[in-house]
Amino acid sequence: MINKRTSTFWLRFSVLTIAASSAWAQPYAYVANQAGNNITVLNRANNTLKSLISVNGGPNGVTVAPDGAFVYVSTFTANNVTVINTATNIVAGTIRVGLNPTRIVFSPDGTAIYVSNQGGNSVSVINPTTRTVVATVPVGSRPGGLAFTPDGSRVLVSNIFGSSVSVIDTATYGVVATWHTGGSPNGIVVNPAGTLAYVANQNDNTVTVHSVSTGAVAATIAGFAYPNALAMSLDGSLLYVTNGNTASLSVINTATNALVTQVAIGLLPTCVALSRDGATLYATNSHGYSLSVVSTATNTAVLIPKIGIIPVGIGLQ
Numbered sequence: 001m002i003n004k005r006t007s008t009f010w011l012r013f014s015v016l017t018i019a020a021s022s023a024w025a026q027p028y029a030y031v032a033n034q035a036g037n038n039i040t041v042l043n044r045a046n047n048t049l050k051s052l053i054s055v056n057g058g059p060n061g062v063t064v065a066p067d068g069a070f071v072y073v074s075t076f077t078a079n080n081v082t083v084i085n086t087a088t089n090i091v092a093g094t095i096r097v098g099l100n101p102t103r104i105v106f107s108p109d110g111t112a113i114y115v116s117n118q119g120g121n122s123v124s125v126i127n128p129t130t131r132t133v134v135a136t137v138p139v140g141s142r143p144g145g146l147a148f149t150p151d152g153s154r155v156l157v158s159n160i161f162g163s164s165v166s167v168i169d170t171a172t173y174g175v176v177a178t179w180h181t182g183g184s185p186n187g188i189v190v191n192p193a194g195t196l197a198y199v200a201n202q203n204d205n206t207v208t209v210h211s212v213s214t215g216a217v218a219a220t221i222a223g224f225a226y227p228n229a230l231a232m233s234l235d236g237s238l239l240y241v242t243n244g245n246t247a248s249l250s251v252i253n254t255a256t257n258a259l260v261t262q263v264a265i266g267l268l269p270t271c272v273a274l275s276r277d278g279a280t281l282y283a284t285n286s287h288g289y290s291l292s293v294v295s296t297a298t299n300t301a302v303l304i305p306k307i308g309i310i311p312v313g314i315g316l317q
Contacts, residue, residue, distance in 0.1 A: 032059035033308025061104035062315035074101035139166040145188035179215035187230035234278040242269035265292035
C-alpha cells in the first residue's frame with residue numbers, strides 16, 4: 001500500500017484525467033513516462049509497442065489534437081509543452097508555459113489548449129495554430145485537474161492545496177467563481193449534460209458532486225482510498241475513480257452514487273482515459289510501471305507490464 005502522505009511531490013501532484021476526442025485516424029495511445037523522459041506509443045488494436053519518443057523534462061500530461069495529427073505533452077521540470085508529429089513520431093517544437101505544468105487538455109472545439117501550472121498557480125492558454133501562449137490565468141494553489149463544460153464556455157480547475165475549484169470563463173480568460181471542495185482535490189470531470197461536476201478529493205477519500213451553475217455540493221460520495229483520477233462513461237451513467245492506495249478502479253452509478261463494482265488494476269494508478277467508443281478505459285499505474293486496459297462492458301482488466309518508468313499521463317488517438 002502506498003502512503004499518500006509520503007509520496008514524492010512531483011508524482012503526488014501530477015495526477016491526470018484524460019478524456020477521449022473524436023475523428024481519430026489511428027488507434028494509438030501515448031503514455032508519458034515521467035522518470036523515463038519518454039513517450040510510449042502503444043498500438044491499441046493489439047496492445048503492442050509501436051515506438052518510444054524521447055521527451056526530456058519530466059513528461060507528464062498528454063493531449064491529442066482533434067484531427068490526431070499532433071500530440072502535446074506537458075513537461076514538469078522543463079516548464080514547457082512538447083509538440084509531437086504523430087505521422088513521424090518526431091518532436092516538432094516546444095511551447096514555453098508556466099512553472100511545473102501538469103494537466104493539459106484541448107477545448108471542445110479544438111481551438112485552444114489549457115495547461116495547469118502547479119508551481120506557478122496558473123493556467124496557460126495556448127493557440128495550437130500559432131503555438132503561442134495567448135493568456136495566463138492566475139488560479140488557486142497547486143492547480144491540478146482541468147475539465148471543460150461541454151459547450152466550452154467554462155474550464156474547471158482543481159486547486160490541490162487550495163481545496164477549491166477555480167472556474168475560468170473561456171471568452172474573457174477570467175476566473176468567475178471559486179468553489180469549496182474536500183481535501184486535496186485533483187481529478188475532475190463534467191457530465192455530458194453539463195450540469196454536474198465530479199471532484200476527487202484525495203485526502204478526504206471522497207468525490208464531491210457539484211452543481212456546475214452554482215458550485216454548490218449536491219452530494220458527497222465516500223469510501224475511496226486516495227481517489228485521484230476520474231473518467232465518465234459517454235452517457236454519463238457511470239463514473240470511474242482510481243484509488244491510489246488500493247490499486248483499484250471504483251465504478252459508480254451516477255443515478256444513485258452507489259458503488260457498482262471495483263476492478264483490480266496496477267500499483268498507484270494516476271490517470272484514466274476513455275476510448276472514443278466508450279468500450280475501453282486505460283489507466284496508467286505509476287508505481288507499477290504498467291498500463292491497465294479495462295473493458296467497460298465486463299469491468300475486467302488486462303495488465304500491460306513495463307510500459308515505462310513512472311507512467312503518469314495518457315492521451316488516446
